[in-house]
Amino acid sequence: MIKKILISGLLSVCVASSLSAAEPKAVESKVVKPKAVELKEGMNAMSGSLYDLQRSLLTNDKKVALSATKKLRTQLDSVIGNEKTIKALLPEEVKHKSSIAINSAHLIEKAITKIEKTLNDRTMNAINKQMRTQKAYLAIQTQCFRCHNLVRDW
Numbered sequence: 647m648i649k650k651i652l653i654s655g656l657l658s659v660c661v662a663s664s665l666s667a668a669e670p671k672a673v674e675s676k677v678v679k680p681k682a683v684e685l686k687e688g689m690n691a692m693s694g695s696l697y698d699l700q701r702s703l704l705t706n707d708k709k710v711a712l713s714a715t716k717k718l719r720t721q722l723d724s725v726i727g728n729e730k731t732i733k734a735l736l737p738e739e740v741k742h743k744s745s746i747a748i749n750s751a752h753l754i755e756k757a758i759t760k761i762e763k764t765l766n767d768r769t770m771n772a773i774n775k776q777m778r779t780q781k782a783y784l785a786i787q788t789q790c791f792r793c794h795n796l797v798r799d800w
């Protein structure tokens with residue numbers, strides 16, 4: 647019993663000291679890594695919504711289209727819609743391009759609103775609705791590619 651207590655006591659001391667020894671490293675990696683991860687997660691989330699939106703326009707599914715635009719708007723706001731957030735998320739060498747991000751976010755937001763208004767317009771005929779929403783979808787995609795071309799060099 648005593649042996650057991652001693653061992654567990656010793657163990658907790660070891661764990662505690664190894665934890666405190668590891669602490670500076672953990673803090674250090676918190677500063678660099680999570681931001682890149684956060685950015686990638688946000689981007690992947692937007693990519694998922696954009697895919698849903700594309701599918702919904704190909705299948706003429708208004709319900710899915712409206713839920714995809716809703717999701718995309720929220721993701722956009724949290725990833726690239728706010729200059730402070732995007733500045734913190736962008737890699738050091740492209741930080742100065744944060745105003746481009748804000749501009750892209752603004753144009754994507756406008757296209758999202760256009761899709762929503764068009765789909766909810768009871769007076770517009772089907773072919774016009776389709777052409778308008780498709781055009782707005784392509785405008786969103788153009789903004790995604792535009793920024794990627796600026797931040798990547800492959």
Ligand code: HEC
Binds near residue numbers: 737
């Ligand atoms: C402000 C610039 C900017 C805009 C606008 C932008 N992205 Fe990104 N995107 C980035 C950066 C920076 C990265 C991370 C670095 C890299 O992968 O080159 C990234 C990475 C990604 C990735 C790869 C994530 C991973 O796991 O590697 C996907 C997918 C993506 N973006 C999708 C999108 C979609 C979809 C849109 C449009 C709705 C979009 N992006 C708009 C800057 C942008």
